[in-house]
Amino acid sequence: MIPIQHRDLEKMAQRHWEAIENYMTGKKVKYNIKYYDKKVKKYFPLLSFKEIVLANPNLIDDLASYWDIFVVKDYADFEPLAETSYKSYLTGGETFYSKDKKGNKIYYGSKNLVEGLGISVCPYCNRNYIKLVEVEREETVNNKLIRIDELDHFYPKGKYPFLALSFYNLIPSCKTCNQTFKKEEIVSVNPYSKIEEFSFGLKIKNSKFYYDKDGFCIDYEKAEEVLDKNFEVFHIKDVYDQHKDQILELIQKQITYPDSYIDELFQKYEGTFFRNKEDVIRHLSNGIMEEENFHLRPLSKLTHDIAKELGLLD
Ligand SMILES: [Zn+2]
Structure with a gap:
């Protein structure tokens, strides 16, 4: 949420x-x-x-x-x-x-x-x-x-x-x-409330993680503490499991884009397409959003948190 x-x-x-x-x-x-x-x-x-x-x-x-x-x-x-x-x-x-x-x-x-x-x-x-x-x-x-x-x-x-x-x-x-x-259920957190800090994580299961979705899973530990009832009612784990392919893309991008390539792109388009290196990462990673813009794109919170954990974002 x-x-x-x-x-x-x-x-x-x-x-x-x-x-x-x-x-x-x-x-x-x-x-x-x-x-x-x-x-x-x-x-x-x-x-x-x-x-x-x-x-x-x-x-x-x-x-x-x-x-x-x-x-x-x-x-x-x-x-x-x-x-x-x-x-x-x-x-x-x-x-x-x-x-x-x-x-x-x-x-x-x-x-x-x-x-x-x-x-x-x-x-x-x-x-x-x-x-x-x-x-x-x-x-x-x-x-x-x-x-x-x-x-x-x-x-x-x-x-x-x-x-x-x-x-x-x-x-x-x-x-x-x-x-x-x-339906008629009541969940734990109202989106208008101040929501305590929570984040999605990545759990590696085996060595296939960089080419197979079964090699990893989404870690909800930090999110569950505050959003227990929301997760249960909205079946967040079930529906988010359908989107592991996007996380796999992030893992592969983290491996395949060396810093030198990111630097090169930044130098070439600084001031036109990109304000900073994060903009380059966003461009390469299918548009990861900044926190204040999570409400504009689907799965923005998930992809942002995972990209951060992978070291793609600072
Ligand atoms: Zn919804």
Whole structure:
């Protein structure tokens, strides 16, 4: 798993809230802010609906634990939020909106969230792309609906409907992670949380390791300490085992590219293609990414960690 990082996360959360607020203060809206404030107070006397929507990952954990202890929970209290409103948010219908400087409405939904975060790859598996697609649908006004691949509720909206539109509970993710693996499960680490240092490693099994995938395996020891439940739910070991060929390529490149060749390439293209020797390595190794760009390419964390262990990266 890779963390969701963005310099303006709080600003984005604020915009998310404003879009909800703009819609839910409309005169004709039945389930408005007042309605949800009342329902929230019933279970969380010290909080407002706004505070639920903007709750950070730690507070969300606490709220979910607190919700768990209620013997009688009326799920219908938040059903409109988890069903109609969420669906509208996901599909980008003309419900939520922010305003530009002239006061014009700018419709807001999951597409804006994913585009704003700048994420291209699922943070849970760092394996599948998350793509924005345009789908033509007859029932929509413009005959065009824009949706993202998937949006996962870290705490499932079926069990925790009050968190259905909470910013830090909405995780852009791939279909496999969301629908095939996670479903209603809860994993150990929210991608918006600060994730402790972990890395993938390489374990050599026998002397075939430089030409045969069976000669080595991926070492998860350091990763498992913090991501135990994530690894289990998303079947990380099973799916990553399918990608050992990429590690084999790295092993072979480490052996076959002498330093003199890397130096030669660097000298030739310094200042044009390459800023430093790491850029040359990236070029030769099918584009290993820097840590801050893990969210842009599949398996970037795995290939980065292994390349580092092999001494390809400093
Ligand atoms: Zn995924």
